[in-house]
Amino acid sequence: MSTSWDTLTELAGTVGEGTIRDLLEKDPSRATRMVVEGAGVTFDYSRQRVDQDVIDALLALADERGVLQRRDAMFAGERINVTEDRSVLHVALRMPKTESLVVDGVDVVQEVHSVLDRMKAFADKVRSGEWVGHTGKRIRNVVNIGIGGSDLGPVMAYLALQDYSDRDLTFRFVSNVDSTDIVEALRDLDPAETLFIVSSKTFTTLETMTNAGAARDWLRKGLGDDADVAKHFVAVSTNATEVAAFGIDTDNMFEFWNWVGGRYSMDSAIGLSTMIAIGPDNFDDMLAGFHAMDEHFRTAPPAANLPLLNGLLSVWNRNFLACPTVAVLPYEQYLSRFPAYLQQLTMESNGKRVRLDGSPVDYETGPIYWGEPGTNGQHSFYQLIHQGTSTIPCDVLFFAESLNPLGDQHDMLIANALAQAAVFALGRTEDEVAAEGVPAELVPHKVMPGNRPCSVIMVQKLTPFALGALVALYEHTVFTAGAVWGIDSFDQWGVELGKVMAANLIPQLKDGVAGAPTQDSATTATVARYRAALGRS
Numbered sequence: 001m002s003t004s005w006d007t008l009t010e011l012a013g014t015v016g017e018g019t020i021r022d023l024l025e026k027d028p029s030r031a032t033r034m035v036v037e038g039a040g041v042t043f044d045y046s047r048q049r050v051d052q053d054v055i056d057a058l059l060a061l062a063d064e065r066g067v068l069q070r071r072d073a074m075f076a077g078e079r080i081n082v083t084e085d086r087s088v089l090h091v092a093l094r095m096p097k098t099e100s101l102v103v104d105g106v107d108v109v110q111e112v113h114s115v116l117d118r119m120k121a122f123a124d125k126v127r128s129g130e131w132v133g134h135t136g137k138r139i140r141n142v143v144n145i146g147i148g149g150s151d152l153g154p155v156m157a158y159l160a161l162q163d164y165s166d167r168d169l170t171f172r173f174v175s176n177v178d179s180t181d182i183v184e185a186l187r188d189l190d191p192a193e194t195l196f197i198v199s200s201k202t203f204t205t206l207e208t209m210t211n212a213g214a215a216r217d218w219l220r221k222g223l224g225d226d227a228d229v230a231k232h233f234v235a236v237s238t239n240a241t242e243v244a245a246f247g248i249d250t251d252n253m254f255e256f257w258n259w260v261g262g263r264y265s266m267d268s269a270i271g272l273s274t275m276i277a278i279g280p281d282n283f284d285d286m287l288a289g290f291h292a293m294d295e296h297f298r299t300a301p302p303a304a305n306l307p308l309l310n311g312l313l314s315v316w317n318r319n320f321l322a323c324p325t326v327a328v329l330p331y332e333q334y335l336s337r338f339p340a341y342l343q344q345l346t347m348e349s350n351g352k353r354v355r356l357d358g359s360p361v362d363y364e365t366g367p368i369y370w371g372e373p374g375t376n377g378q379h380s381f382y383q384l385i386h387q388g389t390s391t392i393p394c395d396v397l398f399f400a401e402s403l404n405p406l407g408d409q410h411d412m413l414i415a416n417a418l419a420q421a422a423v424f425a426l427g428r429t430e431d432e433v434a435a436e437g438v439p440a441e442l443v444p445h446k447v448m449p450g451n452r453p454c455s456v457i458m459v460q461k462l463t464p465f466a467l468g469a470l471v472a473l474y475e476h477t478v479f480t481a482g483a484v485w486g487i488d489s490f491d492q493w494g495v496e497l498g499k500v501m502a503a504n505l506i507p508q509l510k511d512g513v514a515g516a517p518t519q520d521s522a523t524t525a526t527v528a529r530y531r532a533a534l535g536r537s
Ligand code: F6P
Pocket: 147, 148, 149, 150, 199, 200, 201, 202, 203, 204, 205, 208, 262, 263, 348, 492, 495
């Protein structure tokens, strides 16, 4: 691929074959040297299987691959999403009002703030009770209907920032076309007090439009056919035509733009439910956190640039240490959906097999991201991380201060986070196990190979600002890795084929319409079995 790639391949055979235990023993200073800070996030990569030569070669790789030029092109609004011929400007969503970014003759920062102002006015009305439903009752329930980027960000942020939310309001998130999702979400809600936010960039997504229709039916069933639906439905979309066609007054539509990717949209109008939950001021703090990390990514020197280093480390672990997955382990219950959110961000972005010019890659790209909050995961899947046959790099994430201090529990939580990070990195040798008097036959079972690369990420306290900074960290981490791999991290063509096929299958399942002659025999046979199971054949 390049000179640095070759250097890194060589280093993989030396440093990569060594142990983190040795690295830490031989150079204790790495524990303080391999730590960078940005936007209130402290990123400690001293437990990664790297030395300074690896870091230097990774930085040289970033240089050769033009990562910083691509970063600057993104911030300048160039159309770096080449397959969709679009700018990639989620960074504009959090630029302060005093800044300006003109793209195609339009100052996008002013557009962003004019929508933010409308969102704030609306959120205040809902929060204060001024916005009332059809019967005059104030809104007490907010239901976001959306999927993918129009769901995962809102639900993750709501849960993450619940401590800052108005507890008099109930929030629900409906995404799945499985009717159970909406039926359970609405079961105990009073339609007179319920507001639906239909969130969809395209406003054509099957799941969202189907659920929005079901919500409208539920509302009319509860409030009568003459109910003023407009008082209970608002839309967040880029597509005013489809919003109007659905019957939502475009005055009640909060706009965003096609230069915001779905998975990069939680700080756009897609965050309307977040803003209603935590209030406009807290939402502004979250935007400030995003922006602080953007500025860090844009201006910090490469060797001290947190997202750049994190992205390069993910390349090292994926391509040179051959690790196919990454576990994200937040030691913070409020971040229970953070790994799920990151799955879309990372895997829809970097799950690609061709370069920008369409040529196939001859190296691995995006790893699988997964995880659960600690300490729960410790009693579930950590066994495989510790003693399984795959090496799984881990991001261990925690906050110094608890939002709900209770006795010693926070110290216990953090002790567990640090213990796991140490065991991932160092393991426990045969000698150590034997020295504990373990019977010889059990020694191999109790040996922990360690050498699992691990980053420890610490933030002072979970605030809206901190959440924004953390999400932006991962956004730019994904960007960095995608730029090294030379892929388009901002399209998602792989999800389209299944949607088209599902649309063709609906009439087959429902009405027995014949499939196209080209349809595969396995699908045709399963359709027949499904229809038979329902007595439809
Ligand atoms: O199917 C994938 C996807 O297009 C995601 O990229 C997107 O976040 C999601 O569907 C929802 O799309 P929309 O916001 O247009 O409904």
